[in-house]
Amino acid sequence: MEPIRLDKLLADAGLGSRSQVRQLIRKGLVTVDGAPAKGGEQKVDPEGQEILCQGEPMAYARFSYFLLNKPAGVVSAVTDARDKTVVELIEEPKRRDLFPVGRLDKDTEGLLLITNDGLLASRLLSPGRHVEKTYYAEVDGPLSELDVSLFAEGLDIGEPRRTLPARLEIEESGPERSQARLTITEGKYHQVKRMFQAIGRRVRYLKRLSMGPLGLDPALAPGEYRPLSREEVEALKREAAAPRPREGQKKEEAP
Ligand code: URA
Numbered sequence: 001m002e003p004i005r006l007d008k009l010l011a012d013a014g015l016g017s018r019s020q021v022r023q024l025i026r027k028g029l030v031t032v033d034g035a036p037a038k039g040g041e042q043k044v045d046p047e048g049q050e051i052l053c054q055g056e057p058m059a060y061a062r063f064s065y066f067l068l069n070k071p072a073g074v075v076s077a078v079t080d081a082r083d084k085t086v087v088e089l090i091e092e093p094k095r096r097d098l099f100p101v102g103r104l105d106k107d108t109e110g111l112l113l114i115t116n117d118g119l120l121a122s123r124l125l126s127p128g129r130h131v132e133k134t135y136y137a138e139v140d141g142p143l144s145e146l147d148v149s150l151f152a153e154g155l156d157i158g159e160p161r162r163t164l165p166a167r168l169e170i171e172e173s174g175p176e177r178s179q180a181r182l183t184i185t186e187g188k189y190h191q192v193k194r195m196f197q198a199i200g201r202r203v204r205y206l207k208r209l210s211m212g213p214l215g216l217d218p219a220l221a222p223g224e225y226r227p228l229s230r231e232e233v234e235a236l237k238r239e240a241a242a243p244r245p246r247e248g249q250k251k252e253e254a255p
Contacts, residue, residue, distance in 0.1 A: 006030070007040030009051065011227055013058050029054050063117040064098065065233050066090055067214065070112045071222035076103035090114055090225055101125065101211075102187055110135070110208035111216040113236075114225070123240035124212065130164070130185035131212045131239060135192050138205040143170045143178040147199050151182070157194040166195065181209070212239040 010021035010030065022040040024030055030037040031052045032044055044051055051058045068086060070076070075083045078099050086100050097116040102125055104112055115121060124131050147168060154162035167183040178201075182192055193203045209216050213235035220226065228236075 003043035003045045005040060006032070006037055006042045006044050006051070009044060009046055009058065010053060012064055013230075015053060015058075015230075017226060024053060063120075064115060065117065065228040065236075066098075066114040066225045067217055067220070067228055067232070068100075068112045068114050068225040069216060069220040069222050070104050070109055070208075072107050072109050075106050076100045076112065086112055086114060089223060104208060105190065105193075105206070108206045108208065109222055110206075111211055111214065112208070113211065113214065113228075120237060120240055124236065125187065127186065129240065132183050132185055132210070133187070133208060133212075134181055134183045134210045136179070136181055136205075136207045136209055137192060137196065137203050138177060138179050139196050139201040139203050140177060141201050142175055143168070143173045143180055143201070150199055151195065155195050155198040157188070157191070157198050159188060163188070163191070163195060177204070212236060 006025065007018045007021050010016075010024065011018050015021050015024065018040065021030075025037045025040055028036045031050075032042065033049050037051075046058070068089060070086055073084070074089065075085050077085045078087045079085060083106065087098050090098055098114050099116070099121070101113040101115060101121040104110065113121075113124075123129060148170065151166045151168040154165055156162055164185050166185075167181075169181040169183075171179040171181065182195070184191060184195070188194070192206060196203050207216075214228075214232055217226065
């Protein structure tokens, strides 16, 4: 393996941003083969050298995980002939194997996980897992308690089956414009927009706030990203490993 910068190794391992890990190094908490590390730019061989942070051995992270606040105007793809892609926004680590976990529409903002961990991605996206995704939506026209019930019952959006029960939380309803949060457990194409369309509303603005245990970091402006912390990666792995009971089935089975 080629030597890599120590600050990249520590950041990829989930210990914090590059500037945060440089602080750890400055504080003398990182050692390379028993000697205090010289600085973030020091080149290390993670396979041939012993790298310890506060006494804990560091393995080079085979997988990278980034939380991106997707801005409007970029596409959820790896490459695109016309538009900038979400992967092109991740500049810091020169990994060529990153991809987005699922898709947000070009005009949708918010939380997008970018990784090279194919197994975790396929588990999180698997229809059987029912990972909850919460969106903030602004729609034209009012929203009512009837709409809350319609979303909870499942809507006909032109698919063979109705949508699974979804949680609509109205934040504000007005004659021209309303704001709401919507939590769904599926990921059909344009699902949120089509669900609002099914009740006669058009989505004017859409932002994803969370996916399973992962929430959008308020410190990230649209277009910014950061590596996931170790706790966040572990929480996602737990989510991916634990299938949820289908809420729709539970309802149907109730007397
Ligand atoms: N649903 C949509 O309609 N668009 C998105 O980008 C995500 C969910």
